[in-house]
Amino acid sequence: MLCGLRTASSVASERWDKCEMLQRALAKAVTGSLSLETRACSSSRALAGACKLQRARHRTGAFLFPVIPATCGKCTESAAPKCRQQIKSPFVSRTCSEKVGCGEKVGRHPAANMSGCLERYGKILNVDTTGASEATAKPEGLSYAGVPASEKIAERDLKNMEKYQAKITKVGNSKCVDPAVIAGIISRESHAGTVLKDGWGDHGNAFGLMQVDKRYHNIVGSWDSEEHLAQGTDILCGMINEIQKKFPTWTKEQQLKGGISAYNAGANNVQSYDRMDIGTTHNDYANDVVARAKFYKRNGY
Secondary structure, three states: OOOEEOOHHHOOHHHHHHHHHHHHHHHHHHOOOOOHHHHOOOOOHHHHHHHHHHHHHHHHOOEEOOOEEOOOOOOOOOOHHHOEEOOOOOOOEEEOOHHHOOOOEEEOOHHHHHHHHHOOOOOHHHOOOOOEOHHHHHHHOOOOOEHHHHHHHHHHHHHHHHHHHHHHHHHHHHHOOOHHHHHHHHHHHHOOOOOOEOOEEOOOOEEOOOOEEOOOOOOOOOOOOHHHHHHHHHHHHHHHHHHHHHOOOOOHHHHHHHHHHHHHHOHHHOOOOOOOOOOOHHHOHHHHHHHHHHHHHOOOO
């Protein structure tokens, strides 16, 4: 990638260093190795300074921005490299390359586009929840239930969850599912893998971090692999889609919660919004997962 100024002789070495730093950050952002906050250059002072320089150079027409992938999030990983374009402004929207056969509107900055992708099924922070039931909280040694119980359990799993954060984020981004939701399910299903025996749980019927049931699905990948996470997330997406068809007047957030409930007990078990968890494990599955997902959302997922 080219990261330079049209009048290179007028550039101070310090500014050039900032430019190169921004180039490396953008490259990492494209591969998903930085958080969305860092990609947006809002949580790093150094990056913020570089972005300020970049915006300033854009206003003067002196800066040439690097070529980066511009995809809508629906494009496959193999197709994404075909969708590249030289864009001078960091704030314009373009259309995804016709070579990919997509046509979705995309933003120049990867973070701008990914944000919309992760809200395809609604915003997890806007989903209402009553949290864990006493039946879920008591075996965890807690004397209280509700959202505080869910958050405490999620907090306990946080350190182990970090082992899989990169994979969770990559799969979530590729499936347009908030990584926090995936983390919430992993916490509920397997405590981030800590309660599994050779990758198995539920009396040998469920496999992996997301506890994919071998009685209904063909198991793929190792128990903590990206392939496994992709399979579990695909199952979740399928359930959300079923709920969308079953309850088309529900909001995206309601449908997301219904899909989470269906991940545990099936779409047929979801008969109404207020009672969707009746029939799930401990009658609180979606409410507990949502509360845990919100915790992970606030903690970098």
